[in-house]
Amino acid sequence: AECLVMPDPQCPSEAIRLAEDVIRLTGGVPRFMDPAEHDALTAATEQLPALLGAALFYALQQSEGWPDLRRMVNPTLALAFQSLRTQTPNDLHVAFTHNRTNLTRHLDGVIGVLTELRAALAAGDSDKLAAFLTLVGKEWEKWDGKRHSGKWEEAREIEKLRHLKKLGFVAIDAQVISKEPEALQKAYDEYLAKRDSLDYELDGVVYKANEIADQTRLGASAHHPRWAIAYKFQGDSGTTVLREVEWSVSRTGVITPIGIIDPVRLSGATVSRVSLHNYGLMKKMGVSLGAKVLVMRRGGVIPNLEEVLQKTKKLVEAPERCPSCGSKTEIRDDFLYCTNEKGCRSTRLGELRHFVDVLEIEGFGDKTIEQLYDNGYVEDLPDFFRLTKEDLLNLERMGEILATKLIDNIQSRRRVPLAQFLRSLGIPELAKHSSEVLVKQFRSLERIRAATEEELSAIHTIGPVIAREVVRGLKQKAKTLDKLLKYVTLEERSAAKQGKFSGKSFLFTGKMAAMERGEAEKKVEALGGEIAAGVNKDLDYLVIGSEGYKNREKGNKWIKAEALKQKGADIEIVSEEDFLKMLE
Numbered sequence: 001a002e003c004l005v006m007p008d009p010q011c012p013s014e015a016i017r018l019a020e021d022v023i024r025l026t027g028g029v030p031r032f033m034d035p036a037e038h039d040a041l042t043a044a045t046e047q048l049p050a051l052l053g054a055a056l057f058y059a060l061q062q063s064e065g066w067p068d069l070r071r072m073v074n075p076t077l078a079l080a081f082q083s084l085r086t087q088t089p090n091d092l093h094v095a096f097t098h099n100r101t102n103l104t105r106h107l108d109g110v111i112g113v114l115t116e117l118r119a120a121l122a123a124g125d126s127d128k129l130a131a132f133l134t135l136v137g138k139e140w141e142k143w144d145g146k147r148h149s150g151k152w153e154e155a156r157e158i159e160k161l162r163h164l165k166k167l168g169f170v171a172i173d174a175q176v177i178s179k180e181p182e183a184l185q186k187a188y189d190e191y192l193a194k195r196d197s198l199d200y201e202l203d204g205v206v207y208k209a210n211e212i213a214d215q216t217r218l219g220a221s222a223h224h225p226r227w228a229i230a231y232k233f234q235g236d237s238g239t240t241v242l243r244e245v246e247w248s249v250s251r252t253g254v255i256t257p258i259g260i261i262d263p264v265r266l267s268g269a270t271v272s273r274v275s276l277h278n279y280g281l282m283k284k285m286g287v288s289l290g291a292k293v294l295v296m297r298r299g300g301v302i303p304n305l306e307e308v309l310q311k312t313k314k315l316v317e318a319p320e321r322c323p324s325c326g327s328k329t330e331i332r333d334d335f336l337y338c339t340n341e342k343g344c345r346s347t348r349l350g351e352l353r354h355f356v357d358v359l360e361i362e363g364f365g366d367k368t369i370e371q372l373y374d375n376g377y378v379e380d381l382p383d384f385f386r387l388t389k390e391d392l393l394n395l396e397r398m399g400e401i402l403a404t405k406l407i408d409n410i411q412s413r414r415r416v417p418l419a420q421f422l423r424s425l426g427i428p429e430l431a432k433h434s435s436e437v438l439v440k441q442f443r444s445l446e447r448i449r450a451a452t453e454e455e456l457s458a459i460h461t462i463g464p465v466i467a468r469e470v471v472r473g474l475k476q477k478a479k480t481l482d483k484l485l486k487y488v489t490l491e492e493r494s495a496a497k498q499g500k501f502s503g504k505s506f507l508f509t510g511k512m513a514a515m516e517r518g519e520a521e522k523k524v525e526a527l528g529g530e531i532a533a534g535v536n537k538d539l540d541y542l543v544i545g546s547e548g549y550k551n552r553e554k555g556n557k558w559i560k561a562e563a564l565k566q567k568g569a570d571i572e573i574v575s576e577e578d579f580l581k582m583l584e
Contacts, residue, residue: 002210004157005187006174007202008230155212176210192233203301204232217511235297239309240264242291245276245316247336249324251350252428255336257282257316259293259305267297274303279318280334289314322346349373351426355381358424359413363406371395381425381480384410385487417491418445425481427473429466437461438470440531444492449474449481460534460557501529505538509557510545512576523583535560537569541579549575 158176177183184207191205209215209227218226244260257276264271274295276282285308292310297303318336322329327340338344349369356364361384372378377391387410392403422435441459442448456467474481506524508517521531532539535557542561561571
């Protein structure tokens with residue numbers, strides 16, 4: 001099988017901020033998209049930045065009076081259009097503004113362009129970008145037609161690049177190579193050698209399966225595609241002296257060491273602060289004040305202390321008191337914690353910051369949150385919904401217009417999807433994937449709060465650690481939860497439809513031949529059935545993909561289901577063909 005290799009570009013933070021303004025000024029949605037046709041947010045989350053970069057580039061190429069932009073365009077524009085056409089304006093805005101990391105991977109060198117475009121849009125010329133997006137969208141529909149004509153499986157990743165070139169894009173440099181280790185290493189070395197001669201910043205290369213059929217077969221996890229992997233360049237390294245160690249308190253109470261070093265030039269930036277990882281690793285490395293150390297910007301971005309080259313006798317010890325609130329500290333495993341979980345100022349500010357970020361309550365910067373907390377207006381999460389305009393007007397640099405806007409922003413978030421609400425609570429391990437799994441499995445907050453550790457840990461991808469933290473966290477935040485529910489209406493999953501599969505649960509495993517797994521799950525739900533999150537004793541049907549069932553390729557789910565059957569569980573293990581007959 002062939003492999004496609006391409007650079008992995010970086011983008012300055014200024015371009016990110018300007019691009020966000022562009023999205024805001026254009027209303028957050030290209031005109032060719034039909035807001036009535038929407039579905040769950042999927043690949044758009046990652047591909048929107050690529051779409052914006054391509055659209056801006058095309059705008060500059062086609063419009064008189066705009067400066068020429070000779071930069072790369074991410075070849076996954078196909079997935080951008082395919083996914084973005086199904087999104088609502090709000091989904092698009094959320095996808096863009098909350099995915100800065102993805103943006104930095106896909107755009108480069110657009111600061112000047114975005115500045116001009118922002119000015120044009122602010123002056124009321126927002127139709128210009130919409131027209132370009134419409135043009136690009138229509139052109140791409142010609143390519144996307146392959147997918148609907150049955151020829152999509154024959155397509156290759158490199159064809160996306162070739163099609164972009166036909167549209168007038170200056171596409172990013174890429175090449176098709178074999179998947180042999182020697183070829184992979186050679187391509188990596190070639191991009192590394194010409195890194196300094198390129199007119200955009202790289203921090204590595206990306207290897208992708210070239211055949212779309214292979215991409216479909218490999219699929220994706222909740223976090224990333226399994227058919228692509230980034231291989232980062234080692235960042236510039238340098239030696240310097242560690243002068244001090246500062247301690248930073250997170251919203252979870254973890255106290256993290258940060259090294260203050262003599263300034264050193266790395267990957268085009270002057271670095272004076274480096275990550276010391278955590279207390280345990282710092283101790284293992286023998287970090288000491290005045291030591292000569294090796295520092296590196298990993299991937300050309302994050303400064304880290306890699307090694308202590310010459311130690312001194314001034315070893316760094318953990319502070320006995322929290323640097324934020326003065327409470328006692330304690331060491332658990334490799335981490336240093338503040339023991340004042342409910343009263344530490346830094347922890348509380350972190351929780352409040354996390355809450356407004358996850359619920360997308362815009363306008364509350366760090367300074368505003370600090371003033372609200374220090375003046376007693378907001379000490380717990382529900383307090384945001386009790387704020388009045390008069391409260392806000394008592395803060396420094398707060399005017400009538402801004403205060404009204406902030407109150408409106410809060411009121412607009414009184415209806416929240418359950419998974420998003422769970423994430424906003426700041427419970428350790430209750431992140432995007434785990435919250436969505438729990439909502440899919442239990443459907444309501446009441447059922448999630450009633451679940452035991454044993455029930456949660458039995459769910460696929462949850463496990464005992466997440467289960468323990470979720471159960472403990474929900475109990476600790478019970479009073480906060482109850483108060484929040486007085487102000488917030490949760491969008492919970494509706495009860496299953498009535499049909500021939502009512503009361504039955506299904507789980508699919510292995511590649512399916514007749515349809516995609518997602519399509520099969522929708523058919524089950526349309527007939528009243530439920531999709532289980534994992535194999536457990538309550539599962540009714542485990543459906544094995546055609547090829548895997550025929551070849552008796554037993555994966556973990558199949559093996560676990562058989563083990564439960566031997567213990568008395570009433571699980572039916574059926575083939576894809578058996579499932580199709582059940583649908584008739």
